Amino acid sequence: MSRKAKRRLTEGLFNLYGFLVYGFLYIPVIVMVVFSFNDSTNNQIWNGFTTEWYGTLMSDSELWRILLTTVVIAIISTVIAVVLGTIGAVGMSRTDFKGKKLISTLLYIPIIIPEIVLAVATLLVIRKAGLGLGMLAMCMGNVTLILPYVYITVKSRLTGMDQSIEEASLDLGANRSYTFLHVILPNILPGVVSGAFMAFTLAFGDLVIVSFMANATTVTLPMDVYSMLKRGIRPEINALSTVILVAFLVGITASKLISSHIDKMNRRKGLEENERKEGEEDEGYEGRVIILE
Amino acid sequence: MKIIANKEYLKIKRRSKLSEIFMCMPLSVWVVCLILLPLCYLLFMSFMTKGPMGTIKYVFSVDSYVRMLEPEYFSVFKKSLYIAFISTVVNIVLGYPMAYFIASKVKMSSTLMLMLMLPFWTCALVTIYSFVIMFSNAGLINNFLMALGIIDKPIDMLYNNFSVSVGMVYELLPFAVMPMYSSIEKMDKNFIEASKDLGAGPIKTFFKITLPLTKPGIYAAIILTFIPCIGYYMITDMLGGGTTLLIGNVIYNQFTAARDWPFGAALSCILSAAIILMMFIYTKLGGDLDNLGA
Numbered sequence: 346m347s348r349k350a351k352r353r354l355t356e357g358l359f360n361l362y363g364f365l366v367y368g369f370l371y372i373p374v375i376v377m378v379v380f381s382f383n384d385s386t387n388n389q390i391w392n393g394f395t396t397e398w399y400g401t402l403m404s405d406s407e408l409w410r411i412l413l414t415t416v417v418i419a420i421i422s423t424v425i426a427v428v429l430g431t432i433g434a435v436g437m438s439r440t441d442f443k444g445k446k447l448i449s450t451l452l453y454i455p456i457i458i459p460e461i462v463l464a465v466a467t468l469l470v471i472r473k474a475g476l477g478l479g480m481l482a483m484c485m486g487n488v489t490l491i492l493p494y495v496y497i498t499v500k501s502r503l504t505g506m507d508q509s510i511e512e513a514s515l516d517l518g519a520n521r522s523y524t525f526l527h528v529i530l531p532n533i534l535p536g537v538v539s540g541a542f543m544a545f546t547l548a549f550g551d552l553v554i555v556s557f558m559a560n561a562t563t564v565t566l567p568m569d570v571y572s573m574l575k576r577g578i579r580p581e582i583n584a585l586s587t588v589i590l591v592a593f594l595v596g597i598t599a600s601k602l603i604s605s606h607i608d609k610m611n612r613r614k615g616l617e618e619n620e621r622k623e624g625e626e627d628e629g630y631e632g633r634v635i636i637l638e
Numbered sequence: 639m640k641i642i643a644n645k646e647y648l649k650i651k652r653r654s655k656l657s658e659i660f661m662c663m664p665l666s667v668w669v670v671c672l673i674l675l676p677l678c679y680l681l682f683m684s685f686m687t688k689g690p691m692g693t694i695k696y697v698f699s700v701d702s703y704v705r706m707l708e709p710e711y712f713s714v715f716k717k718s719l720y721i722a723f724i725s726t727v728v729n730i731v732l733g734y735p736m737a738y739f740i741a742s743k744v745k746m747s748s749t750l751m752l753m754l755m756l757p758f759w760t761c762a763l764v765t766i767y768s769f770v771i772m773f774s775n776a777g778l779i780n781n782f783l784m785a786l787g788i789i790d791k792p793i794d795m796l797y798n799n800f801s802v803s804v805g806m807v808y809e810l811l812p813f814a815v816m817p818m819y820s821s822i823e824k825m826d827k828n829f830i831e832a833s834k835d836l837g838a839g840p841i842k843t844f845f846k847i848t849l850p851l852t853k854p855g856i857y858a859a860i861i862l863t864f865i866p867c868i869g870y871y872m873i874t875d876m877l878g879g880g881t882t883l884l885i886g887n888v889i890y891n892q893f894t895a896a897r898d899w900p901f902g903a904a905l906s907c908i909l910s911a912a913i914i915l916m917m918f919i920y921t922k923l924g925g926d927l928d929n930l931g932a
Binding site (some may be wrong): 389433434435439451452457461467470473522583597 | 657658659660661662663664665666668669670671672673674675676677679680683732735736738739740742749750752753754755756757758759760761762763764765766768769770771772776777778804808811812831849861862865866867870871872875876886889890893899902903908909910913914917927928930
């Protein structure tokens with residue numbers, strides 16, 4: 346076998362492998378989508394096509410209320426985590442104080458200990474502090490869970506950032522908050538956005554923390570689904586999960602398109618600016634020569 | 639003049655220092671109140687005594703720790719470690735080539751990574767439940783195989799270690815691929831070129847160059863899959879059918895049905911201690927904690 350053929354073969358095998366793994370990940374999702382069109386309340390055997398469940402889903406106000414609760418909790422938690430994590434990461438990378446090492450090490454705890462341990466520990470403290478369970482406690486627990494992800498992505502973005510522009514801003518008389526908003530934040534924004542996305546995904550899908558922090562009236566979607574597992578999941582839930590999946594896909598595609606559009610615009614602007622600058626630099630050079638003379 | 643300017647500069651510098659510390663405050667307070675304090679209180683709780691009707695008597699005792707030595711719990715520990723071990727090995731073996739595959743598609747890799755997250759953009763429990771639909775005796779796979787005549791009696795795939803492990807692998811594969819992908823992507827490709835130029839074949843290059851250079855990613859992936867496996871009680875619940883009990887389930891039961899908080903706290907503490915020891919070894923081996931988050 347020639348070398349080229351061999352390489353093509355390995356590449357082909359590799360592609361096949363990638364395809365198979367994506368298949369493994371997607372088959373349960375596909376089953377979920379397909380069974381949302383299943384004409385049977387028994388969610389295990391295929392019985393023919395129907396869109397009935399999407400109809401019942403539309404009129405199921407209870408389920409929409411649960412979804413709303415889930416989304417609201419996820420959004421509040423993400424916003425708090427992003428604000429705390431971003432400002433904190435910037436502060437931590439620019440200063441040194443007693444106990445900084447301890448704080449930054451503790452921040453990894455929610456990632457490394459099993460979620461259930463974090464959940465029971467938080468539950469104990471919230472009970473002890475006399476705070477009631479419910480929405481507030483659920484958000485607090487979620488923030489603790491997702492905070493490290495925001496912190497780490499922002500931090501890694503900060504280490505890649507050129508510190509001299511920040512110093513330049515401060516030297517030129519801009520204060521801290523101006524520098525943060527106009528110099529640092531635009532530079533680390535991609536990190537903030539990807540951290541926020543990860544945080545939202547985790548907060549939205551979380552079951553463990555949220556179910557320990559919940560009171561009897563606040564129910565999120567994962568909790569609701571978990572409670573019906575013993576009897577089998579209702580087909581409306583499949584329909585709702587499909588709707589959520591489509592919403593996520595639409596949102597992500599839109600944000601990708603927008604960001605690539607902005608990239609393109611920036612690149613064009615950058616090119617124009619570069620051209621202009623080059624022109625100016627030429628003039629400047631001449632000017633300098635004159636001064637030297 | 640110069641001295642004044644210097645003073646002025648120092649004043650600005652000091653003020654900016656203060657604002658930096660101010661920036662760290664909210665995060666630090668949160669970490670202390672909601673990570674450090676809860677863990678300390680958990681440790682404290684583990685040494686308390688269980689009162690009647692799920693109350694807590696604030697009397698020091700090590701009963702909860704002694705109780706863990708009972709054979710019943712020993713088998714739970716053993717089973718948890720066994721399933722976590724199997725799932726981790728499968729995740730690494732499946733995930734590493736996957737990470738390599740994604741890294742090799744330079745132009746598409748960010749999209750491919752995003753596609754890996756797709757199962758998380760729905761209700762995760764529903765996708766896990768899909769495995770029940772597929773694996774059950776009257777389920778999709780058994781029906782399919784019987785229709786083809788390959789088997790004449792359904793295979794028991796559900797409610798055993800197999801189904802639990804599949805569920806764990808499914809939930810955690812993306813988290814295994816992520817750190818391995820980032821370390822493969824960061825690797826200096828010149829080493830591979832050099833190795834090839836010096837006459838090493840692809841297999842030798844892989845074991846001598848690629849694998850050692852991407853070790854941090856593999857360590858991170860091991861931690862990110864092994865630890866959640868021990869705690870994911872809902873997967874065991876759904877796919878283990880109540881016959882498979884893991885540490886996560888036992889802790890969950892102590893805080894819900896059994897209402898024995900000190901015992902649940904003690905189990906959590908032992909689990910955390912084991913994990914913190916693991917992390918210590920990981921950082922000593924040269925692992926970077928940041929690899930765990932990205």
